Amino acid sequence: MSTREQLGRSPADPSARLTDRIIDVATTLFLGVGYEKTSIETIVAKAGVSKRAFYARFGSKADLFAGVVIRLAEFHFPCMDAIASSTGPVERQLERVAAEILRITGKPEAIALDRIVTAEVGRFPELGRILIDFAASRTMGAVCKILDQAVARGEIGPLDTRFAAQYFLQATVAGPRRMIVLGLEDNRVTGKKLETLRRAIRLFLDGARGTPHGARHASRRPPSRS
Structure with a gap:
């Protein structure tokens, strides 16, 4: 499933809430310390999810960055x-x-x-x-x-x-x-x-x-x- 499709799911969906949590954590980290210094390991630890759950939603850190940009664009x-x-x-x-x-x-x-x-x-x-x-x-x-x-x-x-x-x-x-x-x-x-x-x-x-x-x-x- 693409990043855009993930973001389009209902907030009531438990999977969508988990996706939102990962993006929330990633947004804070990316904007705080930068892209290179933000590791997937740090993201999953702070979000309280497994790497398996992460990769079920995002194929890479770049894919997650796209999710952050889409979220900001859709909001503003x-x-x-x-x-x-x-x-x-x-x-x-x-x-x-x-x-x-x-x-x-x-x-x-x-x-x-x-x-x-x-x-x-x-x-x-x-x-x-x-x-x-x-x-x-x-x-x-x-x-x-x-x-x-x-x-x-x-x-x-x-x-x-x-x-x-x-x-x-x-x-x-x-x-x-x-x-x-x-x-x-x-x-x-x-x-x-x-x-x-x-x-x-x-x-x-x-x-x-x-x-x-x-x-x-x-x-x-x-x-x-x-």
């Missing part, structure tokens, strides 16, 4: 799905989803997870793929849905919405998130950060609409004096 990201399903101007939807991504990824556990992967992906390259497959794909899906709806309404495009979503996330989220992970900024979404986010979204949408940046606002500029 449903609100983004709601934003993507809401109605309103595309600019407002993109602002809401980007601000929510920054809020989620600025949480201490998300920062710790990012730092673990950054520090250990050289030795354990599978960690990067796990993070992309089970966490980043949720954010990508939400942005793609918003852009698909905007294309259908004729607000932007037509365009390759998957490529556009990747570009959007790089332009609006990746930079600020990196500064937080490096400890150069705190995780508060301040008014200044929101204004910078809005400027990035306007620039992105100008490109998505095929509008030269600033052309829509040219009438606001005072006439030049000769």
Whole structure:
């Protein structure tokens, strides 16, 4: 049974409760001491389970790490799905989803997870793929849905919405998130950060609409004096 199938079982199921306990212990250990220093022996000892019970649920430590990432994604990201399903101007939807991504990824556990992967992906390259497959794909899906709806309404495009979503996330989220992970900024979404986010979204949408940046606002500029 896959990790995702294990997590989808009813909490009333004794086997599911045991899976939850293993993931709870692993989450604490991974975020506390890192991936490499967390051994399966320590996990099963602290969870009070046998290795047989562990391997009946997870094929490896990497598989367990995937379970931790899925758990965090399932807990934090449903609100983004709601934003993507809401109605309103595309600019407002993109602002809401980007601000929510920054809020989620600025949480201490998300920062710790990012730092673990950054520090250990050289030795354990599978960690990067796990993070992309089970966490980043949720954010990508939400942005793609918003852009698909905007294309259908004729607000932007037509365009390759998957490529556009990747570009959007790089332009609006990746930079600020990196500064937080490096400890150069705190995780508060301040008014200044929101204004910078809005400027990035306007620039992105100008490109998505095929509008030269600033052309829509040219009438606001005072006439030049000769």
